[in-house]
Every structure is written in C-alpha cells, then in structure tokens.
Amino acid sequence: MNWDLHVKHFGHYLRIERSLSENSLAAYLHDINMLRQFVALRDPQCSPLKVTPPLLHEFLEYVHELGMSAYSQARILSGIKAFYRYMLHEGLVEDDPTALIEGPRLGRKLPDTLAYHEIEKLLGAIDMSTPEGGRNRAMLEVLYSSGLRVSELVDLKRNNLYFDTGFIRVVGKGNKERLVPIGRDAMKYTTLYLEKIRGFPPHKEPQGADSVYVFLNRHGRKLTRVMVFTIIKNLAKAIGLDKSISPHTFRHSFATHLLEGGADLRAVQEMLGHESITTTEIYTHLDRDYLRQVIQEFHPRS
Known part of the structure; x- marks a missing residue:
C-alpha cells in the first residue's frame, strides 16, 4: 500500500472513530504530508511502512531548521505519532518508529484571564x-x-436552551454534545433578548435556516465569529483595558475563576468539554445536579 491509501484511511479513522473536526483533521493530514514530502526527497520508494526512527529524527531536524517554533514542532510530532499509533493498531506495522522520539521541551503557556472586576467593567460598558x-x-x-x-x-x-432546568446543550468539537449549567444573569439577559429584541424592529425577522440560532445580527442572520471578536475588542477599547482579549478569554476566565473558587477539576473539565484532564490543568462523568451545584457555589456571577 502506498502513502495515498494509508493517509486516506487514516483520515477516515480520524473523522469516523475519533470524531475530529474538519480543522483538526486538516492539521493532522497536513503534518503527515509534510513527512511524506520529506521522505520522498530522501527515498522516493520509501513507503510509510518503511519509515525508521533515524529518518524521523532527520525530518524533525529539518523542521527545526525551517525556523518553526517549538510549539509547531511539537504539534507536527503529535500528528505523526497519532498516524503510527493508528498503523500499529491496524496491524500495518509491528513497531512504532515514533515510540522513543521526544518532542521539544515546552513550557506551559498560561492563557490570559480577566479579573472579575474587569469582567464587570466590560459588561457595564455595554x-x-x-x-x-x-x-x-x-x-x-x-x-x-x-x-x-x-x-x-x-x-x-434556541431548542438547546433548557432554562427550566438551568442548562444549555452545547455542540462542541467533533460534534460532541454536552450539557452545561447556565447562570441566572445569562438566562435573564438571553430571555430579554429573545422576547424583546430578536426579530423586533429595527432588527429583521430571522428567515430560513438562520431562524434556529439564538444570536443574530440586525439583518436576522446568524452572527459570525469575527463579529463576536469585534464586539469584545471594541468594549475593551472603550474601558481602556490594557490586555489583548478575545472570546476565548471569557472561557479561560470562567475556568480560572471556578478553580480559584474551589471547584472540582473534573467538573470544570466536564463543562469545558475537554476529554483529557491535562488539558484543563493549564488553568491550575459527573451528574447534572453536581455541575449545577458547582456553578452555584463557585461562579462569581451566581
């Protein structure tokens, strides 16, 4: 079997069995194709089954010489490791050539967060x-x-709002769904928006496929990610906030404020939709009643 077929089957595996998003899938396949191009330069007849640890070391040195950051190098190696774990799982190779290869040492980059008074100031500027x-x-x-x-x-x-129980259903990465508690203020302002603003003049009545979404622009169309970024940037500018913030800053702040308040790490992991608890640890299956209790006890706006 050649590179084309192996990579194609790996893509099917990532999409179907791992349920990766199209963006994540494209990143994995991009990394494998970088390796493929490098191997073709060294030995055009070398199939992915014949790649050896020394050849992989050469490839990683090549990537380093390109001037890629340590984070980019680590991501590429992660993609290649996933490819060969798949090959090993399918019985296509007897030994994983990446098993003993270590990536560049990385410091954990902590995400920017907002203090609670900064959150209040941003909300108050609206x-x-x-x-x-x-x-x-x-x-x-x-x-x-x-x-x-x-x-x-x-x-x-709109049909994923369960305000009677204090939850919303969220569709996350890989189309994976989770139920997340929602606070009183969020429910209050969202209800006000839905009942008094959305679809009322001067906003246009939503039409067609866009009508199912909660947040729309004044033309009755689904909001874009860019628009949300712009709204937050403009608010930060309005209050003179000397931080570079984005929608993700609110997500980081949500996690950090809960953990600093004493919330359980696994509860925060569940609400963020992280599969690995180590992903949540950079902020330093539970039942719904417990998740609601965590929000009520530890979230600053509850």
Missing part, C-alpha cells in the same frame, strides 16, 4: 439602550457563565 447592546450583554453573559468557545456560542440553537 449600552443597554440599544438593541445591539441587549444582544451583546446576553452573549457575553453566556460566554462567561458557561465557558463556551466562540464557535459554540454562534452555533447555539
């Missing part, structure tokens, strides 16, 4: 006398209340 202000307040309350990714926020649908 002009609630305008329809857009009411929508923006609802959006940011949801971001901070539930720790959503920006893609999860703009993809949030």
Whole structure:
C-alpha cells in the first residue's frame, strides 16, 4: 500500500472513530504530508511502512531548521505519532518508529484571564439602550457563565436552551454534545433578548435556516465569529483595558475563576468539554445536579 491509501484511511479513522473536526483533521493530514514530502526527497520508494526512527529524527531536524517554533514542532510530532499509533493498531506495522522520539521541551503557556472586576467593567460598558447592546450583554453573559468557545456560542440553537432546568446543550468539537449549567444573569439577559429584541424592529425577522440560532445580527442572520471578536475588542477599547482579549478569554476566565473558587477539576473539565484532564490543568462523568451545584457555589456571577 502506498502513502495515498494509508493517509486516506487514516483520515477516515480520524473523522469516523475519533470524531475530529474538519480543522483538526486538516492539521493532522497536513503534518503527515509534510513527512511524506520529506521522505520522498530522501527515498522516493520509501513507503510509510518503511519509515525508521533515524529518518524521523532527520525530518524533525529539518523542521527545526525551517525556523518553526517549538510549539509547531511539537504539534507536527503529535500528528505523526497519532498516524503510527493508528498503523500499529491496524496491524500495518509491528513497531512504532515514533515510540522513543521526544518532542521539544515546552513550557506551559498560561492563557490570559480577566479579573472579575474587569469582567464587570466590560459588561457595564455595554449600552443597554440599544438593541445591539441587549444582544451583546446576553452573549457575553453566556460566554462567561458557561465557558463556551466562540464557535459554540454562534452555533447555539434556541431548542438547546433548557432554562427550566438551568442548562444549555452545547455542540462542541467533533460534534460532541454536552450539557452545561447556565447562570441566572445569562438566562435573564438571553430571555430579554429573545422576547424583546430578536426579530423586533429595527432588527429583521430571522428567515430560513438562520431562524434556529439564538444570536443574530440586525439583518436576522446568524452572527459570525469575527463579529463576536469585534464586539469584545471594541468594549475593551472603550474601558481602556490594557490586555489583548478575545472570546476565548471569557472561557479561560470562567475556568480560572471556578478553580480559584474551589471547584472540582473534573467538573470544570466536564463543562469545558475537554476529554483529557491535562488539558484543563493549564488553568491550575459527573451528574447534572453536581455541575449545577458547582456553578452555584463557585461562579462569581451566581
């Protein structure tokens, strides 16, 4: 079997069995194709089954010489390791050539967070006398209340709001769903937006496929990620905040404030939608009642 077929089958495996998003899938395949191109330069007849640890070391040295950062190098090696773990799992190779290869040492880069008073100042800077202000307040309350990714926020649908039980259903990476508690203020401002602003003049009534989404622009269309970024950047500028912030900053702040308040690490992991607890640890299956209790006890806006 040649590179084309192996890479194609690996892509199917990532999409179907690992349920990776298209962006993650493209990143993995890009890394494998970099290795493939390098191997072709060294030995055009070398199949992925014949790649050896010394050849992989040469490739990693080559990537280093290209001037890629340590984080990029580590990501590429991670993709190649995943490829050969798949090959080993399928019985296509007897030994994993990446098994003893270590990546560059990385310091854990801590994400930027906002102090609670900065969150309050940003929310307080929103002009609630305008329809857009009411929508923006609802959006940011949801971001901070539930720790959503920006893609999860703009993809949030009306039929996934369960305000009677204090939860929302979120579709995360790889189309994986999770139930996340939502705070009182977030429910209050979102309800106000849905009942008094969304679809009311001067905002247009939502049409077609866009009507299922919670947050829309004034033309009745689904909001874009870029628009959410712009709203947050403009608020930061308005209050003179000397930090580079984004929607993800609210997610980091959600996690950090919960953990600093004493919340259980696994509960925060569950709400963030992280599969690996080590992903959550850079912020330093539980039942719904417990998740709700964590939000009520430890979230600053509850």
